Amino acid sequence: MIRTVVFDLDGTLVHSAPDLQAAANRMLADLGHDPIDIEVVISFIGNGVEALVRRCLRHVGHDPQELSRALEMFHAYYARDLTTLTRPYPGVVPLLEQLQEGGFALGLCTNKPEKPARDLCQALDLERFFPVVLGGDTLEVRKPDPAPLRHVIAALGGTGPETLYVGDSETDYLTARRAGIRFAYFDGGYQNTEIAGFKPDLTVSHMGDLAALILQHAE
Incomplete structure (x- = not known):
């Protein structure tokens, strides 16, 4: 679940x-x-x-x-110019709305420094979805060290077995694996090389498709 x-x-x-x-x-x-x-x-x-x-x-x-x-x-x-050209990917906002309405605890774990991460989310009206935001400078370590992801999960009151981490890169994949967390891979992001031994739990090409997959694992 x-x-x-x-x-x-x-x-x-x-x-x-x-x-x-x-x-x-x-x-x-x-x-x-x-x-x-x-x-x-x-x-x-x-x-x-x-x-x-x-x-x-x-x-x-x-x-x-x-x-x-x-x-x-x-x-x-x-x-x-933090959000002059930056926009959410298609399907992201409906995905987050659906998960929030479904009672899921949502968090953000990024290697972007915390302040610009928060400022970006505020400018794009995404902050309402994330009670916990952790940046690359929040702790003494950053991804792919598993500590940031574990920190976010704990702050949300979650547990490892009930958590899914969603990312687009080898760094995200390694973070999830080292934390013992299931990983959903967005293949429309910035990873442009093959990942050795890559076996994500879920893969999506459109973020809007992720909600249905998550809901299947929430029953």
Whole structure:
């Protein structure tokens, strides 16, 4: 039986890559580099903002010693245009409404820093679904360490056997497996390489299809 559902954010609930790309390219322009395309930026998403910025610098051959300065630039630009281009994936809002109405406990576990994660959810009217939001800087560790996911489940009053984690990446899959939690994979997100030994419990190509699958496991 599933009673608790925890979601990843970027690439799972929202298509945020265009705004991440815009912030990254403004940062790179300030550092004297040409822009990078969205496919490259998408390949850098999933392990937190610091990892994304570090990968951008490495991609253009910039001095890694300037990571702190580049991070400040990125955060400033991204905060300014957090949801200019970012939107929920089709079917996400009806899915969350249906699960909320069905009495499921819903939480968010992302590697995006907590403040922009909360600000993004507020701007897109998603915060009403998530009493618990945990970001990549909330704890001392981040995904794929299982501690963040376990923290969210505990805060929601859930248990491992009754929880489903929904994500789009290898990081999410490893997090769920290490936490001993069932995993639903959204294959319309940002994972663009094969995952070794990949055996998700559920797979969906449209987020709107997930509600029916979850309800089947809630009876």
